[in-house]
Amino acid sequence: NPAPVTTIATLGQHEGQTITLRGWLYNLRSSGKLLFPTFRDGSGTIQGIVPKAAVAEEVFETLKNLTLESSVVVTGKVRADSRAPSGFELDVENVTVTQRIADETPYPISLKEHGVDFLMEHRHLWLRTPRQSAILRVRATIMRAAAEYFDTNGFIRTDPPILTPNACEGTSELFEMDYFDDDKAYLTQSGQLYIEATALALGKVYSFGPTFRAEKSKTRRHLTEFWMIEPEVTYLDLDGLMGLAEGFLTHIVTRVLETHRADLKVIGKEVSKLEAVAAPGEFPRLSYDEAHQMLVEAHAKGLIENAHTYGDDFGSPDETYISNQFDKPVMVHRYPAEVKAFYMQPDPNDPTKALCVDVLAPEGYGEIIGGSQRVDSYDLLKSRIEQHNLPLAAFQWYLDLRKYGSVPHSGFGMGIERAVAWICGLEHVRETIPFARTLNRIYP
Ligand code: 4AD
Numbered sequence: 001n002p003a004p005v006t007t008i009a010t011l012g013q014h015e016g017q018t019i020t021l022r023g024w025l026y027n028l029r030s031s032g033k034l035l036f037p038t039f040r041d042g043s044g045t046i047q048g049i050v051p052k053a054a055v056a057e058e059v060f061e062t063l064k065n066l067t068l069e070s071s072v073v074v075t076g077k078v079r080a081d082s083r084a085p086s087g088f089e090l091d092v093e094n095v096t097v098t099q100r101i102a103d104e105t106p107y108p109i110s111l112k113e114h115g116v117d118f119l120m121e122h123r124h125l126w127l128r129t130p131r132q133s134a135i136l137r138v139r140a141t142i143m144r145a146a147a148e149y150f151d152t153n154g155f156i157r158t159d160p161p162i163l164t165p166n167a168c169e170g171t172s173e174l175f176e177m178d179y180f181d182d183d184k185a186y187l188t189q190s191g192q193l194y195i196e197a198t199a200l201a202l203g204k205v206y207s208f209g210p211t212f213r214a215e216k217s218k219t220r221r222h223l224t225e226f227w228m229i230e231p232e233v234t235y236l237d238l239d240g241l242m243g244l245a246e247g248f249l250t251h252i253v254t255r256v257l258e259t260h261r262a263d264l265k266v267i268g269k270e271v272s273k274l275e276a277v278a279a280p281g282e283f284p285r286l287s288y289d290e291a292h293q294m295l296v297e298a299h300a301k302g303l304i305e306n307a308h309t310y311g312d313d314f315g316s317p318d319e320t321y322i323s324n325q326f327d328k329p330v331m332v333h334r335y336p337a338e339v340k341a342f343y344m345q346p347d348p349n350d351p352t353k354a355l356c357v358d359v360l361a362p363e364g365y366g367e368i369i370g371g372s373q374r375v376d377s378y379d380l381l382k383s384r385i386e387q388h389n390l391p392l393a394a395f396q397w398y399l400d401l402r403k404y405g406s407v408p409h410s411g412f413g414m415g416i417e418r419a420v421a422w423i424c425g426l427e428h429v430r431e432t433i434p435f436a437r438t439l440n441r442i443y444p
């Protein structure tokens with residue numbers, strides 16, 4: 001009877017049994033006649049115990065001289081141990097080496113601290129460390145839960161093109177390329193304009209795919225390629241949109257808490273902060289004016305360094321201060337139309353304001369969602385396109401949506417990487433995606 005192959009994450013079902021793991025040697029400590037190899041297999045890590053007297057000589061010698069990150073198939077007996085991080089240890093019985101890393105070319109990432117540049121240069125290997133693997137597992141759940149929320153609430157997924165003839169979010173951040181003989185194409189910044197069209201066809205839709213921005217800014221929050229999920233709904237107003245964002249974020253955090261407590265521990269995220277978000281209760285809603293007032297008072301008390309100028313967008317320290325006043329994500333609505341996109345519907349009570357919302361994540365993670373009600377009048381949209389010096393011809397199809405059966409409609413976009421950074425508590429978005437694309441890096 002060969003020992004059944006299993007994974008480290010499911011060892012709890014095999015206590016007392018002899019099983020086989022297929023993985024890599026993550027770490028190795030030894031004290032004379034005792035070896036403590038740590039194995040990882042993509043689902044977790046486990047410490048093995050190898051007393052010289054308990055195994056064949058060959059097994060002991062193989063392990064003792066094994067290089068880190070060599071690939072191995074290990075057989076051993078699962079023993080519960082309350083001191084072990086995973087709750088178990090493995091009494092190793094046998095080891096087969098799949099590939100031994102040569103002594104002359106040791107694995108580049110040792111267990112000591114490395115600088116970020118070095119790690120990013122070796123991202124293809126850095127992904128193997130327990131923390132990075134845990135982040136990617138949480139990311140996968142966030143993506144699944146995000147799509148699941150819309151799939152189970154009557155939304156139809158409609159994927160917009162990635163090659164587009166025009167800008168959605170301002171022309172300065174476009175990646176441009178030749179499109180055959182005389183044409184130019186741009187990598188999409190957002191699927192929004194296209195899903196406005198599919199929303200008018202289908203009612204409730206969403207898109208989910210990579211988006212691109214030639215961001216010249218080097219910040220902890222900006223990537224040049226990131227994944228965005230965007231719902232768009234007909235006959236939905238700004239209030240309804242905020243309700244949608246609230247239900248959506250609550251669902252995602254709930255799902256992460258259901259299945260990733262161990263991963264969050266490896267990553268070092270305080271789970272109580274997420275529990276507060278998932279707990280019953282509404283997300284606070286603040287108008288731009290109220291948020292501005294809050295910043296004015298904070299500045300007067302010396303709690304923030306720079307005074308916020310009325311009419312300006314919020315800077316990152318401003319957003320951090322606002323979000324720190326609450327346990328839940330904050331929905332800031334009705335920004336001055338001037339600082340926002342051309343397609344946003346003006347507030348009928350004050351047309352200098354846009355019917356828009358930015359959702360600020362807790363703990364200073366900044367804007368994770370941006371959305372709005374859309375201009376639904378043909379004439380207003382046309383004049384906005386002209387005011388913003390956008391090429392009318394390229395937007396003719398978009399204007400058609402206001403000519404043929406226009407309706408009020410709203411939508412938002414959430415950047416997956418911003419959400420992962422917040423939920424995992426990461427310093428920088430570069431760790432939230434397998435291979436980050438930034439101003440300075442396109443390798444590996
Ligand atoms: O606020 P943004 O620019 O909104 C839009 O693109 C709308 N067209 C979405 C819509 O209404 N359908 O971007 C939406 C979100 C941001 O809140 C942020 O989470 C993320 O996309 N995002 C970025 N994430 C990483 N790197 C960047 N450079 C990002 N730019 C935006």
Ligand code: MG
Binds near residue numbers: 358
């Ligand atoms: Mg925005």
